[in-house]
Amino acid sequence: xxxxxxxxxxxxxxxxxxxxxxxxxxxxxxxxxxxxxxGAVANINSGYPWGIWVVYDVVVGTALACGxxxxxxxxxxxNKGKYHPLIRPAILASLxxxxxxxxxxxxxxxxxxxFYNIAMPSNWNFNSVMLEVGLCVITYIFVLFxxxxxxxxxxxxxxxxxxxxxxxxxxxxxxxxxxxxxxxSSLGSLLIIxxxxxxxxxxxxxxxxxxALLTALTMGFxxxxxxxxxxxxxxxxxxxxxxxARLSKAIIxxxxxxxxxxxxxxxxxxxxxxxxxxxxxxxxxxxxxxxxIFPLVVMLSRGRRDNARLLLFAAVSLLFAGALYRFNAFLIxxxxxxxxxxxxxxxxxxxxxGIVAIEIMAYLVFVKKLPVLHSAEHA
Amino acid sequence: xxxxxxxxxxxxxxxxxxSAGSAEARPNKExxxxxxxxxxxxxxxxxxxxxxxxxxxINGLPPVIMGEDVQYDASRGVSGSTYNVIKxxxxxxxxxxxxxxxxxxxxxxxxxxxVDPACVSGCPVSALTKNPVSGIVQYNxxxxxxxxxxMVACPFSIPQYEYHDAKGQIQKCLFCNxxxxxxxxxxxxxxxxxVCPTGAxxxxxxxxxxxxxxxxxxxxxxETYTYxxxxxxxxLHTHEKDAPAYQQHIYGEHEVGGTQVMHIAGVPLKKLxxxxxxxxxxxxxxxxxxxxxxxxxxxxxIALAGLxxxxxxxxxxxxxxxxxxxxxRRPGPNNDRGEP
Numbered sequence: 001x002x003x004x005x006x007x008x009x010x011x012x013x014x015x016x017x018x019x020x021x022x023x024x025x026x027x028x029x030x031x032x033x034x035x036x037x038x039g040a041v042a043n044i045n046s047g048y049p050w051g052i053w054v055v056y057d058v059v060v061g062t063a064l065a066c067g068x069x070x071x072x073x074x075x076x077x078x079n080k081g082k083y084h085p086l087i088r089p090a091i092l093a094s095l096x097x098x099x100x101x102x103x104x105x106x107x108x109x110x111x112x113x114x115f116y117n118i119a120m121p122s123n124w125n126f127n128s129v130m131l132e133v134g135l136c137v138i139t140y141i142f143v144l145f146x147x148x149x150x151x152x153x154x155x156x157x158x159x160x161x162x163x164x165x166x167x168x169x170x171x172x173x174x175x176x177x178x179x180x181x182x183x184x185s186s187l188g189s190l191l192i193i194x195x196x197x198x199x200x201x202x203x204x205x206x207x208x209x210x211x212a213l214l215t216a217l218t219m220g221f222x223x224x225x226x227x228x229x230x231x232x233x234x235x236x237x238x239x240x241x242x243x244x245a246r247l248s249k250a251i252i253x254x255x256x257x258x259x260x261x262x263x264x265x266x267x268x269x270x271x272x273x274x275x276x277x278x279x280x281x282x283x284x285x286x287x288x289x290x291x292x293i294f295p296l297v298v299m300l301s302r303g304r305r306d307n308a309r310l311l312l313f314a315a316v317s318l319l320f321a322g323a324l325y326r327f328n329a330f331l332i333x334x335x336x337x338x339x340x341x342x343x344x345x346x347x348x349x350x351x352x353x354g355i356v357a358i359e360i361m362a363y364l365v366f367v368k369k370l371p372v373l374h375s376a377e378h379a
Numbered sequence: 380x381x382x383x384x385x386x387x388x389x390x391x392x393x394x395x396x397x398s399a400g401s402a403e404a405r406p407n408k409e410x411x412x413x414x415x416x417x418x419x420x421x422x423x424x425x426x427x428x429x430x431x432x433x434x435x436x437i438n439g440l441p442p443v444i445m446g447e448d449v450q451y452d453a454s455r456g457v458s459g460s461t462y463n464v465i466k467x468x469x470x471x472x473x474x475x476x477x478x479x480x481x482x483x484x485x486x487x488x489x490x491x492x493x494v495d496p497a498c499v500s501g502c503p504v505s506a507l508t509k510n511p512v513s514g515i516v517q518y519n520x521x522x523x524x525x526x527x528x529x530m531v532a533c534p535f536s537i538p539q540y541e542y543h544d545a546k547g548q549i550q551k552c553l554f555c556n557x558x559x560x561x562x563x564x565x566x567x568x569x570x571x572x573x574v575c576p577t578g579a580x581x582x583x584x585x586x587x588x589x590x591x592x593x594x595x596x597x598x599x600x601x602e603t604y605t606y607x608x609x610x611x612x613x614x615l616h617t618h619e620k621d622a623p624a625y626q627q628h629i630y631g632e633h634e635v636g637g638t639q640v641m642h643i644a645g646v647p648l649k650k651l652x653x654x655x656x657x658x659x660x661x662x663x664x665x666x667x668x669x670x671x672x673x674x675x676x677x678x679x680x681i682a683l684a685g686l687x688x689x690x691x692x693x694x695x696x697x698x699x700x701x702x703x704x705x706x707x708r709r710p711g712p713n714n715d716r717g718e719p
């Protein structure tokens with residue numbers, strides 16, 4: 001009936017229960033955050049108001065959740081239908097990534113009980129990049145839910161609802177391409193107002209939105225390759241390597257444009273010298289560059305990108321590259337001046353680990369209960 | 380064909396974007412006509428911290444206590460319970476006041492009340508606003524969501540969130556004019572300037588203070604100079620003192636578009652914890668980028684129309700082949716079908 005099917009197997013496996021323990025620890029510390037305040041759990045301070053809850057859970061987390069966005073672009077805009085088997089798991093992963101990014105933003109808010117104020121037009125400050133990010137992410141979570149709804153409707157056999165939804169789905173798919181373009185670029189624009197606190201190697205001012213968008217797309221494609229490779233191994237399914245290898249072409253272009261813009265900005269503004277300063281920021285920059293260039297080398301050769309193992313390594317390298325670019329800009333090379341330092345506390349890290357554990361557990365439940373993964377015997 | 384359609388739509392969006400862009404890149408904001416301010420002259424400061432105490436009393440902030448010896452407020456920096464703090468710079472033998480080498484100086488840290496404030500620009504819910512008359516950067520806890528974008532945006536790291544309160548809020552200097560205090564509106568001085576015994580913290584309009592700062596910097600070291608106390612325009616409460624060797628730098632005249640609280644000193648301001656900043660405000664750059672992309676939501680609307688059209692075309696063929704509408708929206712395997 002459908003090209004997608006659920007994976008056989010029981011829910012309560014050993015890895016699932018281990019994830020459950022991590023989730024419980026994370027939720028405990030999250031409870032402490034609500035009873036005793038942010039300072040009781042997190043090491044964020046006067047100089048470093050944004051710690052890993054913002055930078056990992058929201059900034060990196062939503063970029064890792066760009067698989068649905070990147071694939072929707074290829075399938076529906078550039079009309080490459082052959083990638084369709086990958087879209088449903090990608091949309092599902094995006095839905096969880098964004099929902100938990102939104103949840104992360106919520107519990108990180110110092111005045112979360114007033115969060116609805118961002119939805120009140122009378123409060124809107126149109127000069128604020130944060131306003132765009134907030135409203136756009138909230139809207140996109142709803143759009144992802146609608147994009148995933150066909151899987152739910154197929155499961156419960158709601159044929160008329162499915163037919164009706166399919167008539168209007170094109171509009172939500174279009175929104176699902178537009179909204180991440182907007183807020184993923186804005187997540188980069190957040191750095192502009194942070195001015196000289198952001199290290200010159202990452203403070204590209206007007207170029208921030210473009211660089212954030214390009215790296216969000218590379219991370220989106222990489223996570224699709226990563227998830228499909230793991231689903232093939234973990235659920236003992238036919239690997240989709242030939243299909244994944246062809247995604248490399250899009251990735252090659254994205255990395256190339258990114259590297260050209262990134263390096264040109266540094267050269268033209270005379271900042272390239274910082275890269276070879278031998279300090280933490282310079283070395284982090286070089287590491288970041290290496291993580292971007294390795295996948296480019298792998299994917300440029302046909303022989304290498306058809307190798308499932310190498311392709312997976314390239315995708316993982318690119319995920320780390322995009323994540324490190326964000327971590328460097330927002331935290332590692334961020335400098336509020338002398339007298340301030342930040343390293344996440346153990347409870348703070350456990351909250352983030354717990355959130356990721358919940359995300360993976362939910363993904364496992366969904367692929368086992370709903371028609372998400374593509375049928376193995378499909379022609 | 381399809382790709383060409385998309386490119387056409389994209390080009391339309393880019394055109395709208397460019398036309399909006401040229402109109403929206405804005406320069407720094409200009410200082411308000413009647414902006415008020417403070418001039419902090421480190422060479423007059425004796426480090427008594429009367430300003431810190433007065434600030435806490437007027438604003439109902441608890442003292443910061445360190446160790447057993449509770450005699451004095453021990454604030455080391457601005458925090459949820461400290462709006463204004465006096466720090467000390469020491470070098471080598473610390474022999475002479477206001478000297479960089481083997482000398483010492485006092486320094487002040489408090490809200491600079493920027494002419495073009497980054498915190499106001501970044502706040503998504505307008506909890507931070509700039510008073511259109513006085514230029515005071517004001518805060519409304521009732522709309523604040525606690526995202527702390529103001530904190531990361533402020534080049535001076537001034538706004539402070541109360542991390543150890545489950546219901547914390549942002550705290551910063553409100554120029555003693557917030558609801559319930561309203562000293563400026565009543566014609567009074569802000570607490571810090573009111574109690575300063577030497578006039579090191581001097582209140583006035585930004586214009587008056589800038590003129591006074593320029594006059595001081597033009598004075599010859601050693602010549603007798605008459606310093607006002609409390610208010611820059613006060614000709615009654617003054618004292619005379621030999622002018623020190625000032626650094627030729629009024630901090631806040633130009634930094635990030637200018638500030639309403641300005642500092643002068645005998646030691647380079649950078650040594651006193653004031654960051655080196657460009658003249659162009661980061662708020663003007665961020666807003667320029669944002670309004671270029673989102674002016675009237677024209678570019679996003681055009682992009683959405685283009686995308687909706689292309690997606691509809693690329694998915695409709697499958698619908699017709701599939702009378703039940705049950706199959707997922709998979710376009711035909713041959714993506715070049717339909718090309719001429």
